[in-house]
Amino acid sequence: MKCRVKFRNMAAGISLAALSGMVYADDMAVNLILPTDASFYTHNFQSLKSPSYLLAANEGEAVPDAVKGPASVAPVIPAAEFKPPMFTGRNAHKYLGLGTIVLAGLTAATAPGEACETNCPPPSSQPRQTSGTAHSRLARATAAMAAATVMTGLLYHWDDFHMEDGWTDPDNLHAMLGTAGALLMLYAVDKSAKSTVPTSHAATAELGAVAMVVAIKLTW
Amino acid sequence: MMQKKWKIAAILAVALSLSSTYAMAEEYFWLWVVNPSRQKGVKPVTDKPYQNECGECHFAYQPGLLPAKSWEALLNADALRKHFGANAEVDKDTLRGIHDYAVDNAAEKSFYKRARKIAVATEEGPAPLRITELRYISRKHHDIPEKMIKGNPGVKSLSFCDKCHTQAAQGVYDADTVNIPNYPNWDGWFSK
Numbered sequence: 001m002k003c004r005v006k007f008r009n010m011a012a013g014i015s016l017a018a019l020s021g022m023v024y025a026d027d028m029a030v031n032l033i034l035p036t037d038a039s040f041y042t043h044n045f046q047s048l049k050s051p052s053y054l055l056a057a058n059e060g061e062a063v064p065d066a067v068k069g070p071a072s073v074a075p076v077i078p079a080a081e082f083k084p085p086m087f088t089g090r091n092a093h094k095y096l097g098l099g100t101i102v103l104a105g106l107t108a109a110t111a112p113g114e115a116c117e118t119n120c121p122p123p124s125s126q127p128r129q130t131s132g133t134a135h136s137r138l139a140r141a142t143a144a145m146a147a148a149t150v151m152t153g154l155l156y157h158w159d160d161f162h163m164e165d166g167w168t169d170p171d172n173l174h175a176m177l178g179t180a181g182a183l184l185m186l187y188a189v190d191k192s193a194k195s196t197v198p199t200s201h202a203a204t205a206e207l208g209a210v211a212m213v214v215a216i217k218l219t220w
Numbered sequence: 221m222m223q224k225k226w227k228i229a230a231i232l233a234v235a236l237s238l239s240s241t242y243a244m245a246e247e248y249f250w251l252w253v254v255n256p257s258r259q260k261g262v263k264p265v266t267d268k269p270y271q272n273e274c275g276e277c278h279f280a281y282q283p284g285l286l287p288a289k290s291w292e293a294l295l296n297a298d299a300l301r302k303h304f305g306a307n308a309e310v311d312k313d314t315l316r317g318i319h320d321y322a323v324d325n326a327a328e329k330s331f332y333k334r335a336r337k338i339a340v341a342t343e344e345g346p347a348p349l350r351i352t353e354l355r356y357i358s359r360k361h362h363d364i365p366e367k368m369i370k371g372n373p374g375v376k377s378l379s380f381c382d383k384c385h386t387q388a389a390q391g392v393y394d395a396d397t398v399n400i401p402n403y404p405n406w407d408g409w410f411s412k
């Protein structure tokens with residue numbers, strides 16, 4: 001029984017991770033269609049047909065020419081018609097992060113009361129339930145989603161993380177706090193799941209969630 | 221009890237890291253904290269004279285894209301007469317208004333993310349005169365082939381942000397909102 005639950009949670013985690021990976025794969029597919037300079041000329045023939053393109057070849061690099069910009073512009077797609085795509089890796093990262101916070105809130109809301117620290121009643125003879133409860137299910141889902149958030153962040157925002165900018169850089173802080181938050185939540189879930197007596201893991205998990213909230217706010 | 225202490229400590233740690241670089245009134249900090257709207261780019265231009273005078277030859281760059289020391293260096297009568305090879309002179313009163321607006325809304329005075337990034341990176345060292353030469357901005361565009369910028373009749377210079385960034389006027393520079401003129405399928409060409 002325990003084993004099956006574990007397996008199911010692992011499967012859930014893997015599919016979430018795969019989901020985030022799929023968005024990536026989707027982008028890669030676009031890469032495959034348009035990978036080379038040569039295919040550009042066959043795909044984007046519009047720019048070759050455009051007379052302004054040929055004219056531009058004769059223009060100097062002089063600044064006043066550049067300044068005239070708007071008059072000689074002939075974009076294929078006017079900016080007004082452009083709609084930002086819905087399904088991007090960066091959006092996936094955003095919604096996974098927000099989803100993690102929502103799940104963390106639900107997990108906290110379903111917690112079965114404070115773990116006892118002083119004047120504890122004698123431990124009951126019933127074995128402690130670490131799976132099957134709403135709280136434990138939500139907790140595992142939160143941890144899986146937190147992991148998927150960190151993974152998509154690493155994939156899609158890798159070029160926003162530069163230690164040369166110092167640790168007060170908002171993106172660096174976001175990455176470090178977000179990762180730390182996810183690790184704290186994973187640790188809290190793991191600690192509680194492995195223990196046969198009530199453990200005080202709430203503080204760790206909450207600190208993790210707060211770290212993630214602060215991380216999101218920093219780059220919101 | 222313990223949790224509350226931790227939470228406060230965590231938030232304060234972040235607040236501290238911000239305030240070390242921000243000469244910002246505390247009330248603004250808390251306003252930012254409780255403001256749920258997205259402030260990921262830079263604050264859009266709100267000043268009419270600035271928009272008109274500085275949007276004449278190119279898109280009116282948001283003051284949050286450079287630190288105050290840069291605007292000090294750019295926005296004086298002498299500098300404007302020799303403004304990147306162009307004469308961008310404006311009359312004295314207008315100049316004062318534009319200067320004050322830019323300095324008051326410079327990168328280090330803003331809580332918008334990209335402005336904060338630029339403020340942190342330019343805190344030390346000489347005043348950058350170009351946005352395109354900021355390490356952050358040049359790094360972001362490093363991989364774009366020349367033919368998509370200089371060789372592109374729809375762009376011509378990296379300085380014309382709004383040619384590619386479709387929401388530049390709103391202060392939004394997200395890569396997802398980029399549409400390079402004549403290269404509708406730019407994504408995946410050079411990134412990654």
